[in-house]
Amino acid sequence: MSSSPAVPVGGSSKDGTGARRGRRFLPLFYKLSFANKILTCTLALLTFLGAAGTVVFQLVLRSRLYDEVAASTQLLAATNAQQAGEPLARGDGEQLTALAAKAVQLDDTIAYALFFDRDGEVMAHTFEWDPPAAVLREHSVPSPMGESGYRRVEILGETYLDVSAPVIAGSRGAGRIQLGVRSTRIDAFVGQLNVLFLSVLAGLTAIGLVGALVFFRRFTRPIMELTHLADDVSVGNLEVDFDFGVPVRCWAIKGCSQTDCAAYENTAVQCWFVDGTPCEGYEPRFPQKLAGCRTCEVYRAHKGDEIVQLYDSFRHMTQVLKTSRDEIERSDRFQGSLIRNSFDGIIATDETGMVRIFNRVAQNLTDYAEDEVVGRLTWDQIFTSEVRQDLKRPLFQDGSKVIFGFYCQEKAIERKDGSKVDVRASGITIREDDRHVGRVFFFQDLRELKELKEELIRSERLAATGQTVASISHSVKNILEGLRGGAYVYQRGVRTEDSQIRGEGWAMVERNIDHISSLVADLLNFARDRRPDLEPLDPNDLVSDVLQTLRPKAAALATSLETDLAPEAAPWSLDAHAMHQCLMNLVTNALDATAAVDEAWVRVSTQVTPDDELEIRVQDNGPGIAPNLGDELFSSMVTTKGSKGTGLGLLVVHKIVAEHGGIVEVDEDHAPGATFAVRLPRGPHELPIESRPAAPMLTGG
Amino acid sequence: MVEMRNAVVIDDEQDICRYISSILEEHGFTTRTANEAETGEELIRNEPPDLICLDLMMPGRTGIQLFVRLKGDKSTKQIPLVMITGIKEQLNIDWAKIAGGLRTRKPDGFIEKPVDPVRLMRVVEDVLERPRDNVQYG
Numbered sequence: 022m023s024s025s026p027a028v029p030v031g032g033s034s035k036d037g038t039g040a041r042r043g044r045r046f047l048p049l050f051y052k053l054s055f056a057n058k059i060l061t062c063t064l065a066l067l068t069f070l071g072a073a074g075t076v077v078f079q080l081v082l083r084s085r086l087y088d089e090v091a092a093s094t095q096l097l098a099a100t101n102a103q104q105a106g107e108p109l110a111r112g113d114g115e116q117l118t119a120l121a122a123k124a125v126q127l128d129d130t131i132a133y134a135l136f137f138d139r140d141g142e143v144m145a146h147t148f149e150w151d152p153p154a155a156v157l158r159e160h161s162v163p164s165p166m167g168e169s170g171y172r173r174v175e176i177l178g179e180t181y182l183d184v185s186a187p188v189i190a191g192s193r194g195a196g197r198i199q200l201g202v203r204s205t206r207i208d209a210f211v212g213q214l215n216v217l218f219l220s221v222l223a224g225l226t227a228i229g230l231v232g233a234l235v236f237f238r239r240f241t242r243p244i245m246e247l248t249h250l251a252d253d254v255s256v257g258n259l260e261v262d263f264d265f266g267v268p269v270r271c272w273a274i275k276g277c278s279q280t281d282c283a284a285y286e287n288t289a290v291q292c293w294f295v296d297g298t299p300c301e302g303y304e305p306r307f308p309q310k311l312a313g314c315r316t317c318e319v320y321r322a323h324k325g326d327e328i329v330q331l332y333d334s335f336r337h338m339t340q341v342l343k344t345s346r347d348e349i350e351r352s353d354r355f356q357g358s359l360i361r362n363s364f365d366g367i368i369a370t371d372e373t374g375m376v377r378i379f380n381r382v383a384q385n386l387t388d389y390a391e392d393e394v395v396g397r398l399t400w401d402q403i404f405t406s407e408v409r410q411d412l413k414r415p416l417f418q419d420g421s422k423v424i425f426g427f428y429c430q431e432k433a434i435e436r437k438d439g440s441k442v443d444v445r446a447s448g449i450t451i452r453e454d455d456r457h458v459g460r461v462f463f464f465q466d467l468r469e470l471k472e473l474k475e476e477l478i479r480s481e482r483l484a485a486t487g488q489t490v491a492s493i494s495h496s497v498k499n500i501l502e503g504l505r506g507g508a509y510v511y512q513r514g515v516r517t518e519d520s521q522i523r524g525e526g527w528a529m530v531e532r533n534i535d536h537i538s539s540l541v542a543d544l545l546n547f548a549r550d551r552r553p554d555l556e557p558l559d560p561n562d563l564v565s566d567v568l569q570t571l572r573p574k575a576a577a578l579a580t581s582l583e584t585d586l587a588p589e590a591a592p593w594s595l596d597a598h599a600m601h602q603c604l605m606n607l608v609t610n611a612l613d614a615t616a617a618v619d620e621a622w623v624r625v626s627t628q629v630t631p632d633d634e635l636e637i638r639v640q641d642n643g644p645g646i647a648p649n650l651g652d653e654l655f656s657s658m659v660t661t662k663g664s665k666g667t668g669l670g671l672l673v674v675h676k677i678v679a680e681h682g683g684i685v686e687v688d689e690d691h692a693p694g695a696t697f698a699v700r701l702p703r704g705p706h707e708l709p710i711e712s713r714p715a716a717p718m719l720t721g722g
Numbered sequence: 723m724v725e726m727r728n729a730v731v732i733d734d735e736q737d738i739c740r741y742i743s744s745i746l747e748e749h750g751f752t753t754r755t756a757n758e759a760e761t762g763e764e765l766i767r768n769e770p771p772d773l774i775c776l777d778l779m780m781p782g783r784t785g786i787q788l789f790v791r792l793k794g795d796k797s798t799k800q801i802p803l804v805m806i807t808g809i810k811e812q813l814n815i816d817w818a819k820i821a822g823g824l825r826t827r828k829p830d831g832f833i834e835k836p837v838d839p840v841r842l843m844r845v846v847e848d849v850l851e852r853p854r855d856n857v858q859y860g
Contacts, residue, residue, distance in 0.1 A: 498808065499735055502836050506741025509839065513744055522744075529737045617758055 055244065056237035063233055064226070071222040079215055086207045090130070091171035091184050097128060098186035098200045105136055105198060109144060110190035117145030124200065132181055133201040139194060156183065156199065173204065180204045243328045247335055259343045266329045271319040275300070292319060294340050308341050366444070369461040374399040377459070386444070386466055388437040400460060404448075405433050405441070412450050412460065425450040426460075431467065443467040492669070496540055503533035539605075543669040546602055546677065553599055553680045559591035560600075560635055564625050567604040571612060575623065580615045582608075585626035593635050593703065595681065603677040606670040607639040607697050614643030614695060633703055638688070640696040646687055654687065674699075727850075728769070731755045732762030732788070733777035733806060738837070742775055742806070745839045746846070759784035763791065770801060773846060775833070778807040789829065802849040805829035806837070 053061060101124045108116035121134035125147045135146040135156065146152050153176045171184040181201040188196045243265060250261045268288035271277065279285055279299045284292035292298055293314035296306045303313035314320050324330060360367050360380050369378035379394045387394075387403060394403075401409060411427040418424070426449035433441040446464035450457065511526025513519075568582050575582050608623060615621035624640045646654070655675040674697075678685040683701035729751045733739040736757055743753035751773070756762035759780060766774060774792070778785045789805070792798045831849040833842050 495808065498835060499738070502741070503735065503737035505836055506737050506744070509741055510744045513748060525740065529740060533737060 054241070056234070056241045059237050060230060060233055064230060067222075067226045067229065071219065071226065074222065075215055075219055078218055079211055082214060083207065083211050086211065087171070087173075087182060087204070090202055090204075090207060091182055094131070094171070094182065094184040094200050094202050095186060097124065097131070098184055098198050101134070101200075102186045102188040102198050105188050106190035106195055109136060109138060109188050109195040112138070112144065114145055118147075121145050121147045124198075130202050130206070131200050132203045135199040135201075136188065136196060137199070138196040144196065153177070156201070174201070176201075180208070243332065247331065250335065250339075254339060254342070259339055259346060261339060265332045266325055267323055269319060269323050271300075274319045274322055291323070291336070293317075294336075308337070308344060311337065364465075366464045366466070367461070368400060368403065368464075369459060370400045371459050372457050374401065374460070376400060376403070378461075382466075383464075386436075386442060386464075387434060393437075400462065403434050404446075404462065405435065408432060408446075408448060412448055416449065422452070425452075432464070434464065443471070445470075493540070493544070497537075500533045500536045500540070503529055503536065507531075507533060540669070542602060543606070543673045546599065546673045547669055553596035553677075555594040555596055555681075557592035558595045558597055558600075560593050560595065560627050560637060561586040561588070561590060563595065563597065563600055563604060564627060564637070567601060567608055568625065570605065571608055574609070574612055578612055578616050578621065580612055580618075580621040580623055583622055583624040585624065587626075587628040589629055590627045590635055593701065595701070596677070599677045599680065603674050603699070604637070604639070606674050607699070610670055611639050611641035611643070611695065611697075615641050616643075618643055630700070634683070635701045635703070637699045637701075638696055639699075640694060642694040645693050646695050655685065726750055726752050727773065728771040729753045729773040729775060730762060730765050730771045731775045732757075732759065732780075732785075733775075734758065734780045735777070738777070738806075738835075742837060742842065745837070745842055746773075746775075748839075749843055749846075759788040763788055766792070766798060766801070770798065772802070773850065774801055774803045775806055776803060776829075778805050802830045802852075804831040804833055804842075804845055804849055806833050806835065808835045 050058065050061065101120055105117055105120050107113075108120070117136045121136060124134045125131050133147045133152075133156075135152060136144040138144050143152060143157070155174050155176055171182045174181050174183045180203075182204055183199055183201050185197050185199045187194050188198055246265070253261045269284075269291045270288065271292040272279075272282075272285050277285065277300075282295070282298050284290055284295045284298055292300070293311055294307050298310075300317070303317075304310040324333070360378060363380060363382060366383035366386050367378060367380045368376055368383050371377050375396060376394050376398050377396070379389070379391050383389075384391055384394075389398075408427075411430065413425055414427060416424045416426045416428060426447065428447045429445055430447075432444055432446040434444055434446075436442055444464040445467050446462055448460060448462045451459045451461060507526050507529030509526070510529060511523055514521070514523025514526050564584060564586060568584065572582065604625075608625065611623040615623060620642075622642055624638075626638045626640070628636050630636050655671055674685055678699050678701065681701045683699060685697060685699045688696040688698045727750060729743070729746050731739050731743045731746070731753055732755070733742070734757050739755040739757060743751075743755050746753050754765050754771070756765055762774075762776070765771075776785060776789060776792075778789070789803070792801070792803065830852065831845045833845050
């Protein structure tokens with residue numbers, strides 16, 4: 022992946038180069054303040070205009086003066102040309118010389134005079150020596166007759182206006198006259214006028230500059246103040262002081278008499294910044310209330326020119342920043358308090374992995390002080406190394422973003438002394454715009470939880486053991502009571518020689534011997550951890566055998582025993598002894614449940630389900646099973662038989678069925694009455710380990 | 723001829739019922755027995771006995787409920803009632819709590835399992851000889 026070249030902020034490189042070039046050429050100009058820039062530009066413009074005006078003025082004025090002097094000289098030349106027509110036609114050099122001298126004498130601005138004949142030969146002149154070549158050269162090309170005009174010539178470094186006029190003799194041209202006028206005076210005059218013009222211009226410029234200076238100083242002062250305020254704000258000082266614009270007197274404008282309002286007669290504040298003003302129709306707090314305040318006459322009265330509006334906008338901006346800062350500080354304090362006082366350990370790092378937040382619980386758990394970790398340790402010096410991989414795993418989707426990390430996993434953290442502490446931890450990698458910005462970890466100390474859990478297990482085990490012992494003791498006690506009673510009644514029969522009473526007593530003894538046999542069988546079945554001794558059996562035979570055994574009991578209770586046996590159930594892999602005990606318990610329970618029921622019945626059915634399971638159902642029309650017993654029916658010593666029950670029967674049923682790889686459950690669809698359904702897979706099958714029920718009384722401490 | 727005293731024995735365990743009634747019969751009582759509270763209550767109301775022996779721990783709290791009903795009813799509350807119980811600390815029992823918050827009298831006497839015939843008869847005679855006005859309240 023290639024990185025793009027750095028581009029200067031604020032514009033293209035081309036613009037940047039141009040700007041740099043400009044700054045190089047005008048370094049001083051860019052250092053000037055805004056006002057001085059304008060002044061400098063104004064000065065440069067005025068100077069340019071003055072210079073240009075001077076040049077133009079000089080050119081125009083000089084040209085006009087030249088024209089004027091040339092025109093008057095032209096008249097003089099024409100006068101002399103009239104007088105010189107005859108002598109020139111005759112070729113009278115002396116008279117022409119006299120005329121030339123006279124022309125020079127009559128007007129002291131005339132420096133020289135020359136007469137040329139028709140062929141351009143000099144006939145007379147006023148020079149003390151030969152006429153300068155410049156004068157002659159200028160006129161070496163014969164001009165057409167009648168032509169007049171002037172031109173400027175240089176003679177010995179001095180400029181002259183050389184004016185010529187034709188000399189007419191009769192009706193034809195005889196030659197011409199050239200008069201030279203010194204331009205020095207004109208130039209001096211023009212120079213004086215230039216000086217005057219420039220002086221006036223300089224004076225006006227100076228006055229203009231001073232005026233502009235004052236004006237721009239006043240104009241840019243608020244901008245400078247705002248610049249300084251912006252500088253303050255930019256470094257975080259939001260407590261800047263404003264004193265600009267018309268003071269707000271809302272109470273006066275609105276005729277308000279709410280003297281307890283913070284804005285009342287308080288010109289130091291502007292009412293739209295004051296929270297909870299009693300004005301109606303506005304939001305109570307800034308900045309929400311500003312939208313309403315903008316339509317208020319108080320705000321409109323305050324609103325001034327662009328500078329005032331700029332100040333107001335700046336003030337609003339500062340106030341919003343202050344409100345936001347206060348809100349952020351409040352939120353920050355709140356979050357800080359949450360983090361500090363959290364029941365969980367919290368560690369947060371920056372993008373480099375350096376710890377930045379290390380709360381109290383984290384300190385207690387690791388034994389590090391906050392200043393020993395923050396800015397000094399990285400997270401992987403606290404958490405063990407497997408956390409690194411876990412942090413890269415996708416955890417959940419937040420909108421379009423995938424959050425990486427792990428949730429509620431058991432990890433170890435390293436304490437200051439190098440020992441490890443087990444914690445339950447969650448860790449998240451924080452990303453913003455696909456950029457890694459840090460990580461955060463939450464964790465709970467598991468030591469106490471584990472101790473509590475172990476304590477709970479110990480307590481539960483003790484409680485279960487106690488319950489088991491109490492239940493069995495109770496059963497044994499009842500059986501002993503029955504035996505004692507049987508013996509007493511038998512002895513009474515012997516004493517009274519009453520054979521009926523004797524028979525009653527003996528029957529009681531026998532019955533209780535049966536009870537204790539059954540209890541011992543249940544205990545053994547429950548306690549033994551064994552594999553079932555499977556053999557192919559006809560389950561229907563087993564059912565018949567059990568019912569045959571219990572028929573006297575059913576008869577005593579006046580309960581009818583019914584069967585619905587499916588012949589296809591045979592053969593099935595069953596442990597004959599265990600399954601006999603299992604069915605005995607279920608049918609005995611069913612019979613006991615029907616003791617107080619008229620027209621009672623117990624029905625046992627077998628069938629092979631579509632899932633190829635043997636299903637044995639034991640159903641009765643007794644009072645049914647209380648719904649709240651459902652969960653613990655097969656997991657604890659539950660009895661509804663009072664002193665007659667041990668609560669072991671269904672535990673034994675569950676264990677035997679589980680040993681066969683099957684399940685036993687209460688079929689609630691057949692209420693009233695209770696229906697127990699035993700479902701056994703076709704064997705042979707392995708005993709699922711998790712199906713072995715706990716035997717707390719024998720394994721517990 | 724001395725009139726025979728009449729007792730009703732109520733215990734869900736049939737053999738214990740027979741045992742206690744046999745002891746009482748040997749000491750001159752005629753007995754009627756019931757293995758459920760409802761049947762026992764019927765026997766009592768049909769012909770109020772001189773003595774009631776009631777098993778506290780019958781299934782579904784029916785023994786306790788019957789006790790509360792009998793002691794709350796004017797017609798039966800004077801009949802001496804011996805509670806058959808396996809609980810040793812019966813003197814410390816909060817009877818109001820056992821009776822589901824109802825204020826009730828205490829049983830007139832207790833006989834603890836395993837039932838000893840001599841002790842049973844001592845309790846029975848004691849209960850029967852006690853003046854009826856001098857009953858204890860729980």
